[in-house]
Amino acid sequence: MSAHIDGSGDRRPTAGILALSMPYQVVAAVALAAAAVLACLHLAMVFLHVAPSNTVTKQHGQAVDDWIYPEFEQNWKLFAPNPLQQNVSVQVRAEVLSDRDGSRRTTGWIDLTAQDVEDIRGNVFPSHTQQNQLRRAIDWYGNAHDEEGRPKGMRGRLSEAYMRRIVLLRIEGAGARADVGGKVERIQLRRTARPVASPHWSTEKRSTESSSRQMPWWDITDADRSRTETSR
C-alpha cells in the first residue's frame, strides 16, 4: 500500500481520500474531521458518565446527562465496589373478597421471591420474568422512595403501581402462581433482607439476622388490573 500512498507513485489508489480529486477531497477531509470529533466527544461523554463524580461532572454534569440519557445509559459496577451480601425477598399479604361465599379474609404472607427462586433452580436459561422482574422492581421501589417510605415524585408513584401489578399477576386469578381465590382488595408488601453468612474459613462474625420492612396497605383499584383483566 505504501507504494502508492503519496500519490506520486505510478499507480493511483482506487479507494480512499487519495483517489479523489480536490473538491471531493475537501468533503472527505471535513467528514474525517467530523467523524473524529464526534467519536472523541462521545467517548468523553461515556467516560464521564461511568467515572466517579469529579471536577468536570460537578460543573458540566447536566451536559453529560443530556448526551447520555436515555439511550447511552450504562452501569458497569458489576458486583462492585462490593457484591450484594444479602438475599432480598418480597412477601405479600392480601385482603381478599372470596369468589365462593363473598366473605372477606386476609391471607398469610406469600413469598413471591421464593416463587422466582424455585423457577431459577436447575434452569440453564432463567427468564427475565424470574430473575429480573421482581428483583429489580423492589430495588427500584427502594431507590424511588425516601427513608420514611414516601415516594419521590412521579417515579416513586410509578414504582408503586408497578409493584401492585406484579403482585396481582402472581396472586389473583386462575392463571396466577399463588391464586388467593378471590378478588384482591388491598395488599401489603414486606421486604426482607437476609445477610449471607460469612465464609466458614473467615474469622469475621456477621449477623445473619433477617430484617424486614413492611410497606403500608395499598388499595387495589381498577387501574391496577384494568388491562390485565381484558387479556385473561
Add this chain to the structure above:
Amino acid sequence: MTAPSPAPVAAPARVPFDRKLARAAQTVTSRALGPYQTAIVRIGFSLTWLFFLVREFPHRHEMYGPDGPWSFDLARRLIADNRAFTVLMWSDGRLWFEVVYGLAVAAAVLLLLGWHTRAVSVVFMVGALSLQNRSVFLGDGGDNVVHLVSIYLTLIRCGQVWSLDARRAARRAARGEEGARKVELTGPALWVVLGGFLVAATWFSPVTGEWWIYVLLWVLWLGQGLWWLVEQYAPGEPRVLLDVLANLAHNAALTVLMAEVCLIYATAGWYKIQGSRWQDGTALFYPLHLDYFTPWPALSELLASSGIMVMLLSYGTVIVQVAFPFTLFKRKVKNVLLVAMMLEHAGIALLLGLPAFSMAMIAADAVFLPTVFLVWLGARAARGRDLLLRREPAAAGLPPQRPAREAGGEPGGEADGEAAPRTLVG
C-alpha cells in the same frame, strides 16, 4: 476521473510525520477496518438477541406487552419524561406488539445471516431499542450491552465477510461486467418499505425518542438511496466518495465500540478495587450464595467452599478487568487475557444463570480477537457446514468469502496482516 490527484491533504510528504498522517487518513478512508472482527460482533450479538427473544417468547406479553405489569400506560408516563425511543409506544394494540416482536426476531435472524446488512442492522436496532425501552426495569447488564452495540452496529459495515451480502458480492464479481450491470430489486423494495416506516416514525416522534435518533434514521435511509443512485448513474468519483464516508463512519463507530468494551472492563475493575470484599478476597463467595444467581446451588457451594479458590478467582477477576485495556498494546498478553475473560464469562453463564449476559459480553470481547484466529475459525465452520450438507468444499465453485471490497477487485488494498488468511482459507 478528473485532474491528477494533488499531494496528500496536509502537506507534501517530506516530513515523516506528515507522511504518517496522510497514510493514516488514507487507511481510515479507504478501508473498513476489521472485517472479520466486525462480522463476529454482528454474528455474536444477533445470535445473543435471537436466543433471548426465542427463550422469552412464552413470556413476551408479561415482559413487553401492553397488558404486562409494566403496562402501556405506565411506560407512556415514564417515556414522556425520559424520551426513550420505542415504536411500541405507537399503539397499545396487541397485534402491533406481536408485529414488533416478530420483526425483532426476523431482524436478528437476518442480521445473523448478513442479508442486506445495513438496512437490517437498523431494523435490528429499532427492534432492540423498542423492546428494551418499553420495559427498562426488566433488563440487566446483558440487555445494556445489546442496546449500545445495536446502535453502533448501524454505522458499522459488519457484513463484509461471513454474510449473504459478501456471497452476493462475490458472485457478482465472478459474473464480471454483465453481473454488475444486473439491477437487483430486493434492495430498492426494502428501501421503500423502510421509508414508509420512517415516515410513520417521524409522525410519532412527539411521542417517543430523542431528535438525534430520527436524524440518524433519516441520514441512513437517504444515504442508502443516494448510494443506489450513485451506483447506477455515477460510478466514478461520487461512488468513491460515498465509500470514503461509509468507511469513516465504520472506522469511527468501530473505535467507539472497542473503547466502549475497554470502558466496561475498566469500570468493572476499578470500582471493584475499592471494595473491601474484593480486597479481602471473599467477594466471589457472596454472589454464589444469592438465591437469584444460584441455579445450581450444589455447584456454587462446591466452588464457594474453597477459600483459596474464591480468593484466586476474585483477585484474578479484578486483575484481568483492570489490566485488559492496557494490554491492547501488547498482542500476546491481550490474547491471553481475552481467553481468560471469555472463559470467565462462560463460567458465569452456567454458575450464575446469566447466559444472555455472558453471550453478549463474549460477543463484545470478540471485537479484539486476532484476524488469523477468526479466519481459521471461519474456515473450520465452512468445512463443518460442507461436511454437514455433504457437498463439495466451497472452494471448487465459488471463491471463498472475503471482504466485498477485495472481491470487487481492489488492487493492493489489503494490509500485510491479512495476507495470511488467503492461504488459510483458499
